[in-house]
Amino acid sequence: DLLENQMRDYARIEQLDRYDSEGIDSQFEESALPEQQMRARMAAEEALERRDQRRRRGRRLPGALDEDEDDDLRPRRRARREAFGLRADGEMSEDFEDEIPVRLEDVRGPLSEAIAQEPVNRELRRRFTAFLKHFKAKAADDAEAEAGAKDDGEGSLPVYVSKIADMCKANRQSLEVSYTDLSTAAPAIALWLSDCPVAMLSLMHEVAKEVTLHLFPEYSSVREEVFVRIVDFPLVDAIRDIRQSHLHQLVRTTGVVTRRTGVFPQLQEVCFTCEKCGFVMGPFHQSTNEEVKPGSCPNCQSKGPFSLNVEGTVYRNYQKITLQESPGKVPAGRLPRTKEIILLHDLIDCARPGEEIDVTGVYEYSFDAGL
Secondary structure (H helix, E strand, C coil): CCCCCHHHHHCCCCCCCCCCCCCCCCCCCCCCCCHHHHHHHHHHHHHHHHHHHHHHHHCCCCCCCCCCCCHHHHHHHHHHHHHCCCCCCCCCCHHHCCCCCCCHHHCCCCHHHHHCCHHHHHHHHHHHHHHHHHCCCHHHHHHHHHHHHHCCCCCCCCHHHHHHHHHHHCCCCEEEEEHHHHHHHCHHHHHHHHHCHHHHHHHHHHHHHHHHHHHCHHHHHCCCCCEEEEECCCCCCCHHHCCHHHCCCEEEEEEEEEEECCCEEEEEEEEEEECCCCCEEEEEECCCCCCCCCCCCCCCCCCCCEEECCCCCEEEEEEEEEEECCHHHCCCCCCCCEEEEEEEHHHCCCCCCCCEEEEEEECCCCCCCCC
């Protein structure tokens, strides 16, 4: 036991605590160091201090200027700061104070795999958070510049801070984000959104909720989740032009609603109970593409049977509408094509049969066990 007899290690041993005179410099005086040795020691300590300062500066964010740096370094540092998507003052949030941002433009390989990496995920969250908190439309900026000294206040609120305030005032949970604004202020996020919409929308939902709760801490008691809805997507595809190449991509199309189902509960997070040992497994996130079932019980290693655990299962609202080509867009002699649109959460009952709507969503295949 190291702690039981630890004081014995510090006991004085007369034979070992004395030094032999052999090898000791006879010119060495214990009273004071020679002047040359003292100067050398001071120089070494100053060199170590300068080295430590350089290391601390190396951990700072690109674009943050030191007080003793020359002015000719500012344009180069400003370019690096803009490349990393930092704010004009070079500061970052407290959560990422000691982290060096990742340059999203240099990421190689499949974007779906890169999003799962912690540094990339953190940088995406940081950039989208800065976009929601600080983005201002160019027209609003020009108006503020023209006003100049006439306005003594703090100026207008950022666009999406105002939208979040309006959303909370109406007790909604959908935040509409313009793809045009996103491509202007954060082009890397816009590109990743068009290529990997499922993963990016999930990340954007979480960031939007964090920003909303930062501005309105009590809003979690009103709505448990906040969803980002993309509008102004530049590419509009006709229903008959949607093909296999559009799978898992962000798609925008228009049409007329011809049919609408009722509202049904759909599994969102499901838990299972092992009938043999009573162990509760889950929660498992239920996707719309396939049914999620456990292979074996982690407690007793049995293959089942498993029953649905009602207490741990979470449902969500689910509705399906049928979208048909507008009569004026159907080629002569052709039948109008249709697509099924799945509406979740607060989008339920947002469209009625007979209305012409504009839909932006992710194009997915419908899972069928028979295929």
